[in-house]
Amino acid sequence: MNFENIEADVNLILNKHYSEGRGGKSIDKIVVHYNAGNLTCEGCYSVWQDRAASAHYQVESSGRVGQLVWDRDTAWHCGVFDQNQRSLGIEHANMADGTITETCLDTGAHLVAALCKYYGLGRPQWLVNVFPHKYFSATSCPGQIYGSQKDAYITRAQYWYDVMTGAISTEPAEPEKPATPLPDALKRFCDLDPDAWYIKPVEECVLQGYMGGYDESHFGPSDALTRGQAVCTIANAARADLTDYLEPFKDVAPEPYYYTAVCWAVDNGVVAEQENFRPNDSATRCEFATMLHNWRGNPAPAGEPTGYPDWAEVPDWAKDAMAWAVEQGVIGGSDGRLLPNSACSRAEAAAMLANLL
Numbered sequence: 001m002n003f004e005n006i007e008a009d010v011n012l013i014l015n016k017h018y019s020e021g022r023g024g025k026s027i028d029k030i031v032v033h034y035n036a037g038n039l040t041c042e043g044c045y046s047v048w049q050d051r052a053a054s055a056h057y058q059v060e061s062s063g064r065v066g067q068l069v070w071d072r073d074t075a076w077h078c079g080v081f082d083q084n085q086r087s088l089g090i091e092h093a094n095m096a097d098g099t100i101t102e103t104c105l106d107t108g109a110h111l112v113a114a115l116c117k118y119y120g121l122g123r124p125q126w127l128v129n130v131f132p133h134k135y136f137s138a139t140s141c142p143g144q145i146y147g148s149q150k151d152a153y154i155t156r157a158q159y160w161y162d163v164m165t166g167a168i169s170t171e172p173a174e175p176e177k178p179a180t181p182l183p184d185a186l187k188r189f190c191d192l193d194p195d196a197w198y199i200k201p202v203e204e205c206v207l208q209g210y211m212g213g214y215d216e217s218h219f220g221p222s223d224a225l226t227r228g229q230a231v232c233t234i235a236n237a238a239r240a241d242l243t244d245y246l247e248p249f250k251d252v253a254p255e256p257y258y259y260t261a262v263c264w265a266v267d268n269g270v271v272a273e274q275e276n277f278r279p280n281d282s283a284t285r286c287e288f289a290t291m292l293h294n295w296r297g298n299p300a301p302a303g304e305p306t307g308y309p310d311w312a313e314v315p316d317w318a319k320d321a322m323a324w325a326v327e328q329g330v331i332g333g334s335d336g337r338l339l340p341n342s343a344c345s346r347a348e349a350a351a352m353l354a355n356l357l
Contacts, residue, residue: 001065001107003114003164008057008067011352012045017054019074020297020317027071027119030112033133034094035133036243036260037211038236041066044091047241052076055089060307061100061209063107064151079137087131088115096242098143099259102188109147109153113160123156126150152216153182182292196221198347203356210237210353211346213302221347228258228279230288230349233293234270235261237353270294286318286340288349291319292356301327309334314340330356 001009027108033055035044038047044058045068049079055077058066069075069089071169077089092108093098100108112124121129130148133139145153179185180194185207185211192202198221204221205211211233223270225233236241242260258279265271270291293299301323304312324338329354344352 001063001111001159002046003110005083006071006114006118008065010064010066011039012041012066012068013070014045014048014054014068017048017052017076017086018069018119019076019123021072022074022085025082027086027088028121028129028242029083029087030115030121030124030130031076031083031087031089031136032108032112032130032145033089034100034145035091035241036094036141036143037241038093038239039241039353040064040093040239041068041093042241043241044068046335050305055091056144057089057111058091059104061095061104062207064109067109073298078131078133079139083136088119092142092145093239094143094145095209095212096261097151097212097233098140098147100143100145101185101206101212103185103207104147104209105153106156107201109156110160111159113164116157116161117164123161130154131155135190135198146217152203152252180261186219187281188217188357189213192219192221196347198351200334202347204357205233211350219346221345221350223280223346224287224343225349226279227277227281227283227287228256228262229346230283230291230344231260231271232258233349234291235264237357238264238268238295240264240268265291268295276340282343283349284341285331285338285344285348286314286322288344288352289325289340290318290321292326292330292352296356299324308338310337310339314338319333325352328356333338 003177016352037229038061041058048054052067054075056069056071058076074084075089090111092104094100100357116124124130132265133141180301182194183203185203242264262277301320304323305326
């Protein structure tokens with residue numbers, strides 16, 4: 001992204017679901033949105049072929065930026081046409097809990113700052129020249145960008161505005177680096193060991209928006225992956241559109257972060273429809289492998305793996321999935337064992353997903 005000249009990484013300009021020009025009105029604000037899914041620029045373009053909506057920009061979890069409506073035209077994004085004519089809309093890919101990745105946050109905030117500078121809107125401020133979609137319409141959009149990440153987002157936008165206008169000339173001081181530094185995408189997590197076996201897969205999953213942390217500074221690599229987290233992780237990896245799902249389980253209400261991901265998972269056969277989902281129970285290694293296997297269309301394995309003394313402990317319903325996972329290198333043994341019924345840690349889940357993708 002060229003922020004000085006407002007040139008996106010990719011232009012995918014829509015030919016419908018927007019209005020030419022701005023009716024003689026000037027841009028006076030930025031409106032911030034989230035996808036309700038971990039979409040790419042191409043994913044947004046595809047969704048807006050059939051949905052009468054649009055925005056000017058899409059920011060992916062990886063930080064890639066796409067332009068879908070030219071700034072000179074009116075995107076249909078905030079639900080009030082007069083405000084559409086006066087604003088620029090920025091969409092952000094999000095994880096299933098409504099948060100966005102650190103890379104997406106930094107890039108989105110940088111884009112806000114660049115647009116504020118380019119159009120003379122002044123230093124970014126919430127409800128002055130930067131607004132959440134929910135300010136204009138009855139919606140949850142933009143998720144945690146105007147929730148738990150609200151302060152971080154606008155603070156970063158103000159920082160980039162100050163850099164771009166010359167008010168400051170240096171980047172924020174970085175914390176003291178350990179002997180082996182964490183990758184940039186993981187620097188905010190204080191509970192990761194930079195020399196641990198899981199760093200590469202965790203980095204990949206965080207960078208791509210498949211997994212996030214419990215908060216701004218904790219990933220919880222050794223914590224058990226819950227079943228709710230498991231479906232969120234797969235939904236994120238699938239770049240799923242998580243809108244408009246019905247409630248499939250008696251113990252899953254619409255409020256929890258995992259609600260729409262569970263609905264999507266049932267709809268797409270990732271998990272079987274049943275009366276109770278047990279979202280807060282730990283997912284076992286064979287349960288997560290089975291979810292991944294289901295997501296990939298239940299491919300048949302060549303046969304049962306050999307050399308694992310605990311293969312007999314694999315439940316019958318998970319045997320095909322576990323055999324496939326071993327065959328494809330998705331899952332490996334621990335000291336020669338598969339540990340199919342042990343809780344899957346968040347680090348193990350990251351490794352399994354990274355191995356698969």
